[in-house]
Amino acid sequence: MPRSSRYVQDIVEAKSIKYNCRVYERTRRGEDTIVLSLGEAHFDIPLFPFDDLPMPAGYHYSDSRGIPELRALLADYYESRFGVTVDPATEIIVTAGSKIALHMAFMAILDPGDEVMIHEPAWVSYPEQVRLCHGQPVRLPYDTPVAEYGRFITSRTRAIVVNNPNNPTGRLLTRGEWEQLHELADRHDLFIVSDEAYSDYVIEPGSFISAAAFDPAKAHTIVCNTLSKNYGMSGWRVGYVITNEDLLFQILKVNQHLITCPSTILEWYMVRHFHDVLAITAPQIRDVVLKRREVARMLDDVGLRYLAGEGTFYLFASIGDSELGSDDFCTRLLEERGVCAVPGVGYGDSCDRFIRLSVGSEPLDRIRTGVERIAQLVRETAVTAAPAMTAGMAGTAAAAAARR
Numbered sequence: 001m002p003r004s005s006r007y008v009q010d011i012v013e014a015k016s017i018k019y020n021c022r023v024y025e026r027t028r029r030g031e032d033t034i035v036l037s038l039g040e041a042h043f044d045i046p047l048f049p050f051d052d053l054p055m056p057a058g059y060h061y062s063d064s065r066g067i068p069e070l071r072a073l074l075a076d077y078y079e080s081r082f083g084v085t086v087d088p089a090t091e092i093i094v095t096a097g098s099k100i101a102l103h104m105a106f107m108a109i110l111d112p113g114d115e116v117m118i119h120e121p122a123w124v125s126y127p128e129q130v131r132l133c134h135g136q137p138v139r140l141p142y143d144t145p146v147a148e149y150g151r152f153i154t155s156r157t158r159a160i161v162v163n164n165p166n167n168p169t170g171r172l173l174t175r176g177e178w179e180q181l182h183e184l185a186d187r188h189d190l191f192i193v194s195d196e197a198y199s200d201y202v203i204e205p206g207s208f209i210s211a212a213a214f215d216p217a218k219a220h221t222i223v224c225n226t227l228s229k230n231y232g233m234s235g236w237r238v239g240y241v242i243t244n245e246d247l248l249f250q251i252l253k254v255n256q257h258l259i260t261c262p263s264t265i266l267e268w269y270m271v272r273h274f275h276d277v278l279a280i281t282a283p284q285i286r287d288v289v290l291k292r293r294e295v296a297r298m299l300d301d302v303g304l305r306y307l308a309g310e311g312t313f314y315l316f317a318s319i320g321d322s323e324l325g326s327d328d329f330c331t332r333l334l335e336e337r338g339v340c341a342v343p344g345v346g347y348g349d350s351c352d353r354f355i356r357l358s359v360g361s362e363p364l365d366r367i368r369t370g371v372e373r374i375a376q377l378v379r380e381t382a383v384t385a386a387p388a389m390t391a392g393m394a395g396t397a398a399a400a401a402a403r404r
């Protein structure tokens with residue numbers, strides 16, 4: 001039998017998806033699970049009418065850059081919300097979700113062997129996407145300050161990936177950190193690939209800053225964003241990529257060969273209902289961020305630490321003195337206690353003392369039960385005579401920042 005590609009054989013499964021599939025299996029068997037693993041927030045969004053959408057156009061392919069009306073809405077959104085000017089004709093492509101937008105961006109900037117710096121905790125797909133482009137992910141341990149990123153740059157470095165706010169910590173980059181990153185990019189001729197998928201889960205005005213705010217010409221900045229997380233519409237598969245005209249044309253060619261265009265009818269739906277969706281989800285997003293704060297207090301109450309952050313709907317909690325690695329911890333948590341979380345090791349080797357908790361899909365009382373069961377499993381599996389500081393954070397700058 002002919003063999004499959006070595007590059008693909010080497011790719012690892014997405015841990016978050018793997019654990020969520022276990023939840024689907026348990027649900028099919030009728031077993032109750034407290035789901036703290038889901039990568040989305042569940043919102044109450046009505047189904048707006050489809051019968052006024054343009055037909056038969058909706059049945060057919062549409063502009064490979066995305067329907068111009070939707071591009072205009074998204075460009076306007078970036079300008080009014082984040083002060084970033086985007087030319088809808090030349091600087092944005094609407095894609096089938098942002099995962100493919102990121103991948104096409106990597107394809108457009110990487111030659112085989114090029115290195116891409118990825119800070120941990122790193123969303124599960126960045127390293128694998130880079131490897132699928134025959135590039136080399138260079139992982140920065142979770143407690144590496146931006147001021148030290150320069151140490152990881154070599155003659156092969158082509159790009160730095162930034163996930164702001166970060167999945168899974170919720171951490172936001174400060175203005176000062178952005179300035180340092182853009183200065184590095186200028187000095188070493190690097191791209192900044194900025195994944196802004198959780199841009200709206202930030203309720204303090206002005207605390208989310210888009211990468212493109214520092215590079216208005218988008219000379220070295222590629223921004224990816226999506227409707228999946230911000231508006232709880234992951235099934236719609238609508239994302240987008242923003243960069244300068246020349247690079248965007250390179251990405252467009254890849255897009256034409258890989259997906260042609262996103263779903264035409266769903267693009268039209270968004271054209272008609274973009275502002276309705278924004279208005280309906282805005283208060284719900286605020287509630288999710290407040291809920292996240294409440295869950296942080298629950299973790300405080302049971303003595304579980306977590307890395308600093310205030311955006312998204314995730315918390316990256318330490319499993320403290322448990323003798324288990326994060327994968328074994330999450331397996332036992334699921335099989336013995338009916339609580340599903342995602343192992344931190346999926347976000348990088350430096351993160352094996354953590355688990356990711358999502359507050360997006362369960363009510364607070366069930367999350368409280370889940371948190372108590374996690375704390376109990378940590379206690380029951382604790383290494384005896386463990387040091388006072390949790391293993392994952394001891395001696396790091398993050399340890400000081402971990403408790404709010």
Ligand code: PLP
Nearest residue numbers: 097098099123167197226228239
């Ligand atoms: N970026 C981050 C950080 C994510 O967590 C995800 C999904 O989990 C994505 C991008 C991809 O989202 P989508 O392809 O649904 O737009």
